[in-house]
Amino acid sequence: MSTAALIVTLGSIVLGALLALMMIPVLVWLERRIAGLIQDRVGPNRTNILGFRLGGVVQSFADVIKLVFKEEYYPGHIKTGRWLYIIAPAITFSAALLAFMVIPFADTVQFGGESLRIQPLPVDYGVLWYLAIGALGMIGIFFGGWLSHNKYSLLGTQRAGSMGLSYELPLGLAVVSMMLTYNTIDFNEMVRWQSGTVLGVVPAWGILVQPLAFIIFVVAIFAETNRAPFNVVEGESEIISGHMTEFSAMKFALYFMGEYIAMNSASAVVITMFLGGYQLPWLSTEMLNIHFGIVALALMAVLPLFLFVIIRWMRRNNSVRTTVSTDGGRDFETKVLTYALIGMGVVLELILGCFVFFGGGGTGTAIAVILLQIAVFVFKLMCFNIFFIVVRWTLPRFRFDQVQTLGWHYLLPLSLLNIFVTAIVIVGVGL
Amino acid sequence: MKIKVVKRYGTAFKDRLYIPAIIEGLKITAKHLFKNVNDIKSVDVLEYPEEQPRDISERYRGLHRLTHREDGSVRCVACFMCATACPSSCIFIEAVERTDGIDEKMPERFAIDLLECVFCGYCVEACPCDAIRMDTGIFSVIGSKREDFVMEKEQLLAQTGSFGDTFSRCHNAGEKQDD
Numbered sequence A: 001m002s003t004a005a006l007i008v009t010l011g012s013i014v015l016g017a018l019l020a021l022m023m024i025p026v027l028v029w030l031e032r033r034i035a036g037l038i039q040d041r042v043g044p045n046r047t048n049i050l051g052f053r054l055g056g057v058v059q060s061f062a063d064v065i066k067l068v069f070k071e072e073y074y075p076g077h078i079k080t081g082r083w084l085y086i087i088a089p090a091i092t093f094s095a096a097l098l099a100f101m102v103i104p105f106a107d108t109v110q111f112g113g114e115s116l117r118i119q120p121l122p123v124d125y126g127v128l129w130y131l132a133i134g135a136l137g138m139i140g141i142f143f144g145g146w147l148s149h150n151k152y153s154l155l156g157t158q159r160a161g162s163m164g165l166s167y168e169l170p171l172g173l174a175v176v177s178m179m180l181t182y183n184t185i186d187f188n189e190m191v192r193w194q195s196g197t198v199l200g201v202v203p204a205w206g207i208l209v210q211p212l213a214f215i216i217f218v219v220a221i222f223a224e225t226n227r228a229p230f231n232v233v234e235g236e237s238e239i240i241s242g243h244m245t246e247f248s249a250m251k252f253a254l255y256f257m258g259e260y261i262a263m264n265s266a267s268a269v270v271i272t273m274f275l276g277g278y279q280l281p282w283l284s285t286e287m288l289n290i291h292f293g294i295v296a297l298a299l300m301a302v303l304p305l306f307l308f309v310i311i312r313w314m315r316r317n318n319s320v321r322t323t324v325s326t327d328g329g330r331d332f333e334t335k336v337l338t339y340a341l342i343g344m345g346v347v348l349e350l351i352l353g354c355f356v357f358f359g360g361g362g363t364g365t366a367i368a369v370i371l372l373q374i375a376v377f378v379f380k381l382m383c384f385n386i387f388f389i390v391v392r393w394t395l396p397r398f399r400f401d402q403v404q405t406l407g408w409h410y411l412l413p414l415s416l417l418n419i420f421v422t423a424i425v426i427v428g429v430g431l
Numbered sequence B: 001m002k003i004k005v006v007k008r009y010g011t012a013f014k015d016r017l018y019i020p021a022i023i024e025g026l027k028i029t030a031k032h033l034f035k036n037v038n039d040i041k042s043v044d045v046l047e048y049p050e051e052q053p054r055d056i057s058e059r060y061r062g063l064h065r066l067t068h069r070e071d072g073s074v075r076c077v078a079c080f081m082c083a084t085a086c087p088s089s090c091i092f093i094e095a096v097e098r099t100d101g102i103d104e105k106m107p108e109r110f111a112i113d114l115l116e117c118v119f120c121g122y123c124v125e126a127c128p129c130d131a132i133r134m135d136t137g138i139f140s141v142i143g144s145k146r147e148d149f150v151m152e153k154e155q156l157l158a159q160t161g162s163f164g165d166t167f168s169r170c171h172n173a174g175e176k177q178d179d
Helices: A003-021 A023-038 A058-068 A082-100 A126-147 A151-182 A187-194 A211-224 A249-273 A285-290 A292-317 A330-358 A362-392 A400-429 B019-038 B081-085 B122-126 B153-158
Strands: A106-111 A114-118 B091-097 B105-113
Touching: A003 A023, A003 A082, A003 A106, A003 A114, A003 A249, A003 A362, A023 A058, A023 A249, A023 A362, A023 B019, A058 A249, A082 A126, A082 A249, A106 A187, A106 A362, A114 A362, A126 A151, A126 A187, A126 A249, A151 A187, A151 A211, A151 A400, A187 A249, A211 A249, A211 A400, A249 A362, A285 A292, A285 A362, A292 A330, A292 A362, A330 A362, A362 B019, B081 B091, B081 B122, B105 B153
Parallel strands: none
Antiparallel strands: A106 A114, B091 B105
């Protein structure tokens, strides 16, 4: 194994772990802030470190510290299978984490004759891995809920089981239709397929090629991740907290964080399969490599504008009302963050400027293209995560029988029909 | 018998598709989200510890107080009406004979356990001499132990009303009537 391969592998593993784990506090914070803003409230914005609130994201870290130091309580009535009860949250957590690890963050690169995947687990059967490992998370819910010896937990587990069963089918069938379209089970190949165009102008994203499969897949993935409007598994108003009822402290936190990682993985899969993954529309990796000078020039033009908008927004919103007498360090924080953003912008401009003046080609451009694609990936990931959150605070929860009806009576026939039509088109057109 | 037929919604094809309704809902939430992200200060909430409530009116049931007579002595005649009306039995009165000739009876001890109190205001309604009121406008009482929340007669007498009225409006028998 060459040095380049080692660096790329380690880099992707670190990036994958960071994207999955560091996204949790951000997502928890975003969930609470967006919920507040949608309901015309403010949300958590008070916690700070040395006066730095960062919009309140510090709150999530404070919550984690609280959960770590909480009392570990083991219900005394659990006599059998106690060890399984204790590791059940870890199963859900690690399944969700591992499912994320087959997502390509950038296109495969060629270094010294080797082709290296920017993927924490460099496998070429990513779709199957995601379906298999992602569904394993259900096992942790079964163990935890069943071994709790609690009727609410058992009801939640039963709901999770039947819902998983009824939504794995449309999910898998939607994936099958995408496999037929892309003619591969490799996530990276899927993204490469989507870098082309349809009819010459429209980017060949999965959502435009297969809109019905997109809808089915997104609905099924919402159900798979137990997010609203399909969060009947928790159903606070009916069964307290479902399988999590008997869990406390870090055991509960693992379930909780596992849910957010599962949501993050689901977003990653959706954007990889349907929204062009790490690709910018109309710009394939080859085009980026050849014409990186032009892309860098465009980025140089856009970056100051972007920073100007961000800083103006921050200066307007990161301050206290005039009716509140104490400033609490808002002005200082805004000033420091403004300088930090401007400094970052200047450094980026200089780097991009080098590419514009000294031209593209070579290893430097390849690395720059990888970083650009990672940035695009993270941006799309955040956008879809926010969509997940906004949907949760828009729709009320389905009743359990409605969930089943939707799954079996509508999604399953629709996904079968979609496969049928896809197959006919593929045979007819002879792709 | 007249039967009113209630029209059922949600059976039309458009409703059963779910998607148009979901998009409508998302539009509404996204509108609120973007409006508030763009201008967080327009969100009409109270930055609580710094901003205090602005809507405490004369009718607000806050911390109790005992009113005074014009000469500054306690108005209460220890009739036990409030303690009887109290649904949570949190008023403790020990009566004593009044020897200064102003009235016949007065409380030796008048205590309210705020941890038991449900702030229903029945004591104020029950009082025949306007001796107990809840017009202090105080909505948060802080203490470090349970005993701190038992308000004794002296503490209740020391509170002043937030809306003028220092003295009781009531006139018992034996006092000079205005009209």
